[in-house]
Each structure stands twice: as structure tokens, then as C-alpha cells.
Amino acid sequence: MRRVFYRNSNGKVEERGDFTGLSELLKNPHACLWVDLEGEPPEALEAVAREFGLHPVTIEDLVHRNQRPKLEEFDGYIFIVAHGLRSIQGEEVVTDEFNFAVGENWILSAHDSHVEAMKRVYDQVAAAPKALDGGGSFIVYRISDLLVDSYFPALDALEEEIDALEDDVVQRPTQGRLHQIFALKRVLVHLRKLVSPQREVYNALSRRDHPYIDPKSAVYFRDLHDHLIRANEIVESYRDLVSNMLDAYLATISNRLNEVMKRLTLLATIFMPLTFITGFFGMNFTAMPFTWNWLLWTTITAMVITPLAMLVWFVRSGWIGEGSTERGLPRLLAWLFPKW
């Protein structure tokens, strides 16, 4: 779908069905033309691009998409690629890619996906007679603003996910949490690759020295640049947080292994001697005093008291159940079989 907005020398903006007589229009330095191409097939894109006299390199970029954010100067126009963030689904980061070619008194914008918020831009351009006064700068700014703003809700959602995961990781460090951590890592790798070059694009636009960009709009692009610096810092701090999370996960796993082994050692400490004693009196030597009843009772008493005494000692000395709020037997049980 294509929409065409034309401002004549008198400053009146009208929406046209299509752009005919492009060359005359462009010859009039007081007129201004905006052509927005949404989801057009490659051939159509190429045809339009040729009419505007774009360089073959630009045409290739327009047709193939999947460009990284960039700003390139050509004879007669500058070419800008910027991405908005449509959604983050699991590990998949989906973006809205916009390509702009901005000339002296025209601007060509192309994108594949339908972006709801674009309607506001169309309405504003149609309503405000001065919207196309400074050439295409205003359009670039208005759309860029939409694109840049689209990062923040997604980043907020990521933050909530990270916060939720952070608690989970130390409570229940399962293999599933691990998957989530690495999915987050991949999303952040992707986001950084997106935000960081885009920041450079708006930095360049805010430097006031680009042709075809109205110097008055530099301050707006600086604002976008500032937003993207912030987005970038947020992504970097998330990377730090997710790295911390992985460290926390591994440390928790190590802790638990330690606890499991302490548990096993405790069991062996208690039962190995006991089993030895029962084995001892299970020997068939005839000389053994199997008829001494007091020996039997002493043995049994020792078998009961020794493990209990050891457990009491373990609990008291803080060897087991340290950090538990309970005391005595519940502490022992809570330590032996925590609710993992």
C-alpha cells in the first residue's frame, strides 16, 4: 500500500492517490513530497526507487531489507535504516524495519509491516500545514520517535521477567530456569545488536551537518539519541543482571551439592558404625558372650543414644541446618529433606 502526501508552494498539504508528474513536482523547490510504501512487493519498490533516482546500492538495500540500522550519504539524498521493536516472543525478537531516503524536498519511507501508530503521523501531516515545511526531517523524526518509543515497553516487560526469574533461580534452580536464562541472554545479544548502531544513526543526525536534514530538528534527534543511549544502558545493565543470575544459579547448585553431600556423609557417619556393631555381634564365634543379656541391652542403648547424641551435636554446632529458623527435630528434618 502506498500513501502520498504533497505540499504545494502555498504550503497546503494534500493526500494524493499516487504520484504522477514526479519530475515536475521535484523541480519545484518550494513543494515537498512524502511517499510512504507499506508492504510493497520488490518490483514496485524498485520502480519507485528508480523514479526518485536512487543509487543501485540503495535500491538493493530497499528490496532486500534486513539491514542493520545505518545512515548513508549519497549524491542527492541520505539513506536511513531504523528499527522499531514489534515484540519479543520467547527468544525471537521481531522488529519493524523502516527505510528512509530523504532528498532536498522529498522523502521516501518504506516498511514491510503495518504499524498501527503510523496513522497518527498520517493524520498529523494531513492536518498540520507546516509538517512538510522543513523537507523530510519532520517525517523522519515523527516516525523515528514511534520506533524508539517502541523499545521501552518491551524493555520494561523484560525487566519484570528478569526480576521474576531472579527470585526463582535461587529458590528452584532447575534445568528449566537455565533455559530461561540462556533465552534471555540471546534476546539481549540481539537487542544490543539493534540498539547500538541505531544510537549512532541518531547521534549523526543530531550533529546538524547533514544535508537534507533541517538544522532546527537536530535538537529532536538529539533527544532520540538520548533515549537510545538510555535504552542501550538498560540493555547493558540487563546483561549484567542476567550474567549475575547465571552465577547465582551455579553458586546455588554448588551449594545444594554441598548440602546433599553433607547429608550423605551424615547418614554414613551414623549408620556405618551401627552396621559394623550389628555385624560384630553377628559373627558366629562360639566364644562370644551371646548369653550376657546386659551386653545386649548396653549395645542397644548405645545404638540409640550415640546417633541421637551425634545429631544433637551436629545441630548445635551449626554443622547442619545452619540458617534454619526451627530448632531440634524439625530443624533436622527440614535440613534432611528441604522442600526443593
Next chain:
Amino acid sequence: MRRVFYRNSNGKVEERGDFTGLSELLKNPHACLWVDLEGEPPEALEAVAREFGLHPVTIEDLVHRNQRPKLEEFDGYIFIVAHGLRSIQGEEVVTDEFNFAVGENWILSAHDSHVEAMKRVYDQVAAAPKALDGGGSFIVYRISDLLVDSYFPALDALEEEIDALEDDVVQRPTQGRLHQIFALKRVLVHLRKLVSPQREVYNALSRRDHPYIDPKSAVYFRDLHDHLIRANEIVESYRDLVSNMLDAYLATISNRLNEVMKRLTLLATIFMPLTFITGFFGMNFTAMPFTWNWLLWTTITAMVITPLAMLVWFVRSGWIGEGSTERGLPRLLAWLFPKW
């Protein structure tokens, strides 16, 4: 709450109820006006900002707050965002955000929270007739000085926390310590995000080439810049220390796991052979010499001597209890069940 200070052409400073006739005042290049807005609602902020003719981008920043520290030049004024450190509560870093707009002969400062130390600035301005002589530079410096100074007590408190934790981590590496380490890490991620751009702001202000900033005050801003470099270096060295702490934690956990396993192996080494021997003489073969009393006594003696000899050997060879200051049985017991 708003406070207004006005210096007339004669250099006399008076505090006013509100600013009326702003435009005339501003027209007088020898006069100087300082308006301080504390916790004003968005609409009031916007209204004041409009009266001073601030750019829409600045107004948006003023109203929404939560800006990263920055310095931006606009036509007719410069806009500065700086943060002081109010408190660090657990993982929460709370800051006092100040926004300044500094024009030729006026300065507008806005902040949400009530900062006790501001009273000193008000008094000083009211008392010192020359405080507003160099335009707003002096005000920016005085408040910035408060903000920058607010970092150091918090950093000192953090250092104490880190020192205390450092000892704990190798003494009692519990899951709780892990939480503390990661909470510290997050605080430091946050602090770095705060200090590092603020350092750039004061670096820029000390470069003497900003309009509306009195060149004489450059040396003061350089001093603030220097303080923030130091704050930044402290934050970075804390990050190093906390990373070291995590490494120490993990190494200690590994050490302990090793010790637990050595303990278990020791138990198995002693009791597995003993249990085997008792099992051997528990077999019911009729040909076994169960009537040889000397064999029984030999067996019992061996059962007593062998483990003892092994333990002595273990202790002597340094396999167990290495590093312990005690010797003999206490050493063995201290090794078997250390006070964790």
C-alpha cells in the same frame, strides 16, 4: 513549593513570593533571577517552563523526570540533569534528581524531593550579594557540590558492608551471603550508571567553552569532575572486590565439598573393611573355626588397631586436618566436624 531570588541591577538580592513581570526582569541584562521549584505538579512545571521559553524537549524532560545525568545546549539556555544519592536501602538506590535550565541572566532549578541541605544554599544566596553575579553558574555549582558530596558517605557505608561481608563469605558461605553478594552487585551496576554520565557532565562544564557558564567557575566544576572520577574509581574497585568475593565464595564451597568428600571417603575406608570382616565371620560354613578363641581375639584386636593406625597415619601425613593447630584426637574431631 517555589522560591524566587532576584538580584537587581544594583546587585541587591531579595527573595520574592513569586515571579511577576518576568519578561521585563529578563530584559534587564544586569539583573539575575533564580527560581527553584520543589515538588511542583507537572502542570505548574510546564507553565513555568513555558514562561522561560524552554524548548518542548526540555519541558518533556522536566515533567517526566527519571532522566540520566546529561548536559544539553539549546538556543538561549543550557539544560543540566544531575543526581544526588539519597540513600541505598537494600538493593534500592534512591536519588535526588535535579534539573537545571541556565540562561543568560536566569536559572531555573527543579527537583521533586525536599533536600535538607538546600537551605544552606538559600541562605547563602540571600546573604551574599555577589552570589548571583556570574549568572546561574554559582547556583549550579553550589547545588552540584551538595549532590556530589552526597555520594561519598554512601560509598563509605558500602565499603564497610563489603569489608564485613568479605570475612563472612569465607567463614560461613551460606545461601544468604550469596544473596548479599548479588544485591551488592546490583547496587553497583546502578551506581555506575549514575556516576559515569554525571562525570561527563561536569567534565563538559569545566571546559570553559559553555555559554551561560561563568568561565571563572570552571575550576570549581573541574573539582567536582575530579570528585566524580574518584567516585567512579571507587565504584569500579568495589565491583572488582565483589567479583573477587563471589570467586572466593565459590572456591570456599568447592573446598568444603572436597573436605566433605574426604570425610566420607575416610569413613568408607575405615568401616567397609571392618564390615567385610564381621560379615566374613558371620558366614555359616560349618568348617569355619568358630571355636578358635585366639582367632576371635586377634580379629577384635585387628579391628581396633587397624582403624586407629590408619587415623594416626592420616593425621601425620597431613591428609586430614592439615592446617589445624591442634594435634592428635582433637585434630581428628575438629576435622571431622568443623564448626561451620
Next chain:
Amino acid sequence: MRRVFYRNSNGKVEERGDFTGLSELLKNPHACLWVDLEGEPPEALEAVAREFGLHPVTIEDLVHRNQRPKLEEFDGYIFIVAHGLRSIQGEEVVTDEFNFAVGENWILSAHDSHVEAMKRVYDQVAAAPKALDGGGSFIVYRISDLLVDSYFPALDALEEEIDALEDDVVQRPTQGRLHQIFALKRVLVHLRKLVSPQREVYNALSRRDHPYIDPKSAVYFRDLHDHLIRANEIVESYRDLVSNMLDAYLATISNRLNEVMKRLTLLATIFMPLTFITGFFGMNFTAMPFTWNWLLWTTITAMVITPLAMLVWFVRSGWIGEGSTERGLPRLLAWLFPKW
């Protein structure tokens, strides 16, 4: 094999058997000569290079190959080394190295391997009369385009390999997967060493200030530069992914160790007490009530019920089999012996 293309002053391009009368040709500023040397022996290379008056340093580079991508300016020509990616076989990265010497109106290209796609360049030069108009720039661009394009299929293949490995690593973290991870790491180390300096070469060529490079072709070289930036970013993100994979591998191994130890502890928890009880009643004390049949039955019942009760508790409390979709006995069995 050598191919020689000559454009005379009239702009006609003809392919020649060899280059004779080189000096006269070169004296004609309107003519242009392209010599392509494929797999020539060192002596032949040296002889040709001498005829073109190349610097001894360049001749050494031409003869020895195995140069890193670079761009060097000499009196009378510039020397360019670029690599295409032939194949990645296991850990082995095989490249096609091209050396270019580009003078005022001549270009010398040398490479060892036969590159299929070069045929298209030969045809194009032979067909398009203007191909040699701007000196050697067009040839450099056309061949560089082939070389740069050769990276992307290989990178795509790597991505598939990484994706496949990612799933495997957490499913079946065997030693073999480890080998694959480290082989990938080495390939990426190699690729980075290749892409990163090559990016600089095309960045330099796109700066429009090199002699012997037609300024009009700068925009094409910028396009190649852009492609190589992307290739570099892809390599860097792969490095991140592979590092993540190793972390995932180690975390999975730790998880499994934890599980194995929990399993062992469970077994010990159940059987150590049981073995103790059987040992107890295996003692030969005559006073023991071996004739109380109800005691035997009570013992047997306890031996059956206690472990079952413990297992039920373990499963219910989530201590074992957490995350399993099954319940009851299947859950226990699935936990005891997962299909690793």
C-alpha cells in the same frame, strides 16, 4: 594461468594472450590493463611484478602469500590483500586469498586457487566496454564483492550448526559435544581474525581519498564495508552464543551431578536403615526374642512401609522428580534413571 584484458584509448576491451610491450601500454594514459594471475609459480609472479615496477616488499608479499587482509600505499600503486571464504571443514577455515596491485591505469590481481565465480567477472569485463574506464577500481570492487559474499553462506551454515548444537548440549552433554563447542570456538577465533582487518580495508577504500581508486566507486566499497560490519557482528554474536553454550554445558553437567548425588543419597537413606535393622536381628544374642513371630511381621511391615512412605513424601515434597510431568511410580522411575 594468466589472463590479460586490455582497453585501448578508444575504450574497446580485448583479451590478450599475454602482455607484451607493457611499458608502451602503460605510457598511454587512456589505455587500461588488467592482468589476472591464477596459481602461477613464485618465479612467474616475481617476474610479472618486476615488470610492473612493484616494490620489493610487495613482491615478497605476493610470492609468500598468507598475508592478513591489508591496504598499503606505495609510490605508483596501492596494494590490497583480501580473503574470500572457500569452506569451513571441521576446525579448518580455508580461504581464497587475493592480492591486488592497483596503479594509475593498470591492475594486477593474483590468487592461488581457482575461484569459479571469477568467470562472471571475466565475461563482464570482456562484454562491458566501460568496465575498465575508471582504472582498476571496478575490478577490485567486482572481485571483492565475490569475496565478501562468500562469507554469508558459511555464516548461515555455522548458525544452523550452532542452533542444532544448542539443543543437543542441554539434552546430551557428552564429551563429544564439548569437542564440537571448542571446534566452533576455534573457527570463530579464525573468522574474526579474517573479517575484522578486511573490514578496515574496505572502510579505507570507501573514504574517497585513495589515489588510483575512482571516487565514484567509493559508494560501492562503503557497501562492502557495511556487509563486513554485519559479518563481524554476526561472528561476535556467534562467539557470545558459543560462550553461552559452554556455560550451559557446564551448568547442565553440574545439574546432573547434583541429580546423581541426590539419587545416591536417596538410596543410602532408604537402604542404610534397612540394612541396619536386618543386621540388628542378625545378632546372635540368645536373649533376643527371635521366637516372637509378631515382631518378625512388624519388622517386615516396617521394612516395606517406611521406604514407600519416604518415597511418597519425597515425590510429594518435590524433592525428587520436580519438573516431571508424570506422577506416582512412573515419576519415581523416570527420576531414578532418566534417559540420558
Next chain:
Amino acid sequence: MRRVFYRNSNGKVEERGDFTGLSELLKNPHACLWVDLEGEPPEALEAVAREFGLHPVTIEDLVHRNQRPKLEEFDGYIFIVAHGLRSIQGEEVVTDEFNFAVGENWILSAHDSHVEAMKRVYDQVAAAPKALDGGGSFIVYRISDLLVDSYFPALDALEEEIDALEDDVVQRPTQGRLHQIFALKRVLVHLRKLVSPQREVYNALSRRDHPYIDPKSAVYFRDLHDHLIRANEIVESYRDLVSNMLDAYLATISNRLNEVMKRLTLLATIFMPLTFITGFFGMNFTAMPFTWNWLLWTTITAMVITPLAMLVWFVRSGWIGEGSTERGLPRLLAWLFPKW
């Protein structure tokens, strides 16, 4: 304590009790004054600084000390902070902080601690009539030289400590070694914070463009800069070595855990089957052939031979004791209970 050296217009240097008539002295451009303040109380420092007309910011720095190394230019003088390394005691890095204010024909140096080597500077200044010819540059250089030289003995001592620790870490990886490693890490964090900005100070001084610094002395400051680059590189390489040490520590611990577990598994492999066999013949079934003497002897023989055969196999296959220089039983024993 304060020492005052004064060179009059005739080039004669004399030490004075105190500086009186400072303003006249300073008015004489051919005279030169050096005031050295050692351990003076804050009020005295402030008084002297005011007499020299130092900026309030400098006075604050002079009085509070604990400045990071820096070089600041003020109207009429430059201010330098440099540190020498007094000692490294455990984790504590103690420095000698020197502050210099260098004006046209005067230099003020202030330090808290008594530095033995300063005596040489006093003597040299008193002896050499030309020492104060180039203003304060020579004093700054002479003292800086002392300070910079003080780093190297300490760095050498650190190297010895690191070397000694390196061997220990893999021989006896105890918790104490861990403490030493982390203490070293902290010392290195501190040293880096000291050396790195100081390097920048002397880099700046060697650039010949500072007022009040004799251009002829630039080459000396470059030499100091070079020394500090080397000191910095040494610190960085120590950091690498200590990081390696920690890795080595952890790897050694992992190795040992592995060995302990192999040992435990070996014990279980040998004794679990044996215990089972003894248990088997301990069953009380009447049908069991307890009267078959040959079965008893076969069983005993198997009980002796099987473990021995397994051990021989283990040793031969390299499963245990690999890397040991001994063979046979000693190898087994050395493996079972190494001298840790």
C-alpha cells in the same frame, strides 16, 4: 616541619629558617623559592597556601590530602599530586602523598610523612647553585624520581610472593592460600588505582606545553612516564598471574575432588561385592551347602584374588595412580593416600 630554600638573583642558594617578605621575594623574577612542608597541621598549611595565593580548591586539596594523582592548572601555578609507595603490609598499601604547587619562580611541596630519601634532595639543592635555575621543575623531577623509584622494590617483593604462592597453590590448595590470593588481588586493585593516573600526570608533564615547567626537563618527565608505563604493565601482568593462580587453584581442587571420588568408587567397587558374598553365606537357609568345605575355600580364594586382580588391572590400565613414578603396591598406596 618546614624547610625553605631561596635562590637570589645571583644564583646563590641559601636555606632559611622561614619565609618572610614573601611578596618582595616573589616580585623578583630572578629569584626562586622552594618551601617544603612536612607533616604540618592543616591550619599552618592553609596559612602558607594563602600567602602563595593558592585557589580555595587547591587549599582544600592540600589540607584534606587523600587525593588521587592528578595535574591541575590554575591561574599562576600548576598543582600536582603524586604518590610514592611506602610499604605493602598484607592487604594494606601505604603511600607517601606529595602535593606540589609550582609557580613562576617558586615551588611549594607538602607531604605528611617523613621520607628518608628527601634528605638527598635537600643536600643537592643546597649544594648545586643551579638547582633552582629552571624554577621548580627540577625539584618536582627530583622528588618525583624518588616517588616513582619507590614502586619497583615493592613490585619485586610482590613478584617473589606471587612466585612462591604459585608453587604452593598447586601443591597445597588450602583455604589459607585462597586468602593469600584474594589479598594479592586487592593489593593489585589498589596499585592499579595508584599507578595508572600517576602515569597520566607525567605524560602531561612531558608534553612540554605546561607553563612553569622548564621545557628542558620534559625529557626527564618522559623518563618517569616510561617508568610508570612499565610499573603499570607489571601490575597488569601480576593481575593476569594472580587470576591464573585462582584458576589453577580451582582446577586443582576439582582434580582432587575427582581423585577422592575415584578412591571412594574404588573402595565401593571392591568391598560392596565382597560384603554381598559374605552376606549371602550368612543367610540361614537350611538347604545351603554350609558343609561343603571346598566351597568355603573357593569363596575365600575368590575374596582374596578378585580384589587383587582388580587392583592390578586398575593400576595397569592407568585408571589409578597415573602419573606416579612408582609401580605396584607402593603406587597403589601413594595413590590411595597422597601426602596432601
Next chain:
Amino acid sequence: MRRVFYRNSNGKVEERGDFTGLSELLKNPHACLWVDLEGEPPEALEAVAREFGLHPVTIEDLVHRNQRPKLEEFDGYIFIVAHGLRSIQGEEVVTDEFNFAVGENWILSAHDSHVEAMKRVYDQVAAAPKALDGGGSFIVYRISDLLVDSYFPALDALEEEIDALEDDVVQRPTQGRLHQIFALKRVLVHLRKLVSPQREVYNALSRRDHPYIDPKSAVYFRDLHDHLIRANEIVESYRDLVSNMLDAYLATISNRLNEVMKRLTLLATIFMPLTFITGFFGMNFTAMPFTWNWLLWTTITAMVITPLAMLVWFVRSGWIGEGSTERGLPRLLAWLFPKW
């Protein structure tokens, strides 16, 4: 030992016994003098240096050696320090340090060790009348070429060592391999400290703006710079490889620990139940049906079949011996006791 080469105004080069009448020689701008000092004692070095009028800072450097590679400009000459790689013995990196002072029409080179390849330089200078035409540049280049070339055989040897170690590490991760890895790490830390500043030296020399360096030789120094960039990249990639190796080592150790523990768990899984059963029938209750022969046989059969069935299941389900090429019992045995 000292060698002196002198080129008179006629361009004839002669080797002299010593340099007498130095000042006259140097006054003749058409003459050129090369003095090479090999292993001279400090006093001799100092005496020669003084005759050439070197700066005290340079003299100190000449006498003390152990300088990092650097390039310093002085009045009347430039001073260069460069290192060749003599050998790598274990962790010890031995270098040949060369110091050059290059003046208008003289060059002084000093080195401690005898370098075999220098003979070629002496011969070439003696033979080629033009060798000293461009001042000392040619000598610097020729010797530097020797020094730079000396890195590559050592780097190749390192690569072979790394390759050999890489296979070993995953096959036999013993403590000895660990030592080798860390020795390699230290060698690489050392090499980087050597190559990286040297690269900067030749980069500076290739910039054509140094006095006393013939601009014509810039292209040769650029070539050396290029070689050193390559050497540096090789060192960096080795660092990556060795880091990978350590990771591989640790991952392999973790893998093995996992395997050992699985083995132990398997043993416990099989023998704990069996031991319990034998214990059960070892109880002395009179009511137990010890006369039921079929029960004995059932028990024995179960004791044989259950473990076998479990093993079959384990092998089939891939729980053990996964990745093994063998099947059945050999697979089990290979898994239980791999040839480590």
C-alpha cells in the same frame, strides 16, 4: 666487543679497529659512522655514549638494559629499544635486547648477547657501498628485520605445543597438563608485553616524520610493523586457544566426576538392595521359612537376574556407556573402567 664501520665522503665503507677523531668525523656531513657494541661492560658503554653526546637519560637506559621496546626523540638523535626472541625455555622467555641511537650521520647499536645473524649485516655493510648512504636507517631496518623474524619460529613452535596439548587435555586431564597450560599462559603474557609496544615503535618509524630516519625506508618499517601486527594477532589468538584449553580441561574434569559418580551410584543401586536381601535372610527369627528350598532358589535367581536386568536396561536406555561403540558386556566394562 666493538665493531666500527665508517663511510667517507666518497661513499667508501671501511671497517676500523676503533673510532678515533670522532668529532671530526661527525663534523663531515657526508661521512657516516656505525658503531656496534656487543656485550661491552657498563663503563665502556657509558664512555662511548658520552663521546656521542647522548643524554644522561639515554645513557642510564643503555647501561641498565631491561628496557621495554620504545622510541624516544632527543635533541640530535632518536633512541630505539627493540627485542628479538632468543628462545622460550619452559616458562622462560629469553630475548636479545638491542638499543639504537640514531643521529644525523651516525648510528650506535648496543646489545649484550652475541647474535649469530648479525654477521650477515656486517658483511652486507662492508660489501655494499651504499649501505650507509641514508644515515643509520638501513642499519636499523636490517637489524630490526632480524629481530622481528626471530619471533615467528618461536610462535610456530608454540603452536605445535598448543596443538599437542589440546588433544592431551581432553584425553588425559592430569595435574601435569594443568601445569603446562599455566606455563603457556605465562609465556603468552610475557610475549604480549614484548610484541605490543614493539609494534608501536615500528608504527612510529613508518610514519615518515621522524628526523634521522630516511623517508625511503618508511615502507620497510611499515612491513616490519605489519609483521608485528601479525605476531600480535597470533599471540592473542593463542591466548584465546589456551583459555579455551583451560575451559576444556575443567569441563572434562567435571564430565569425569559425573561419570565417576554415576558409576558409584550404579554400584550402590545394584548392591545395596542385594545386601539388604542377604541381611534379611540372615536374621535369626525362628519363624522365618529357612527350610523352604524353593524360596532360597527364588532368592538366588532374583539376585542374579535383577542386577543383570538393570544393567541391560541401563545400557539400552543410554544411561551408561552412551557414546561407546561397543555393545553388551564389553560396553559395560569399558564404561566401568575406562582407560584414563
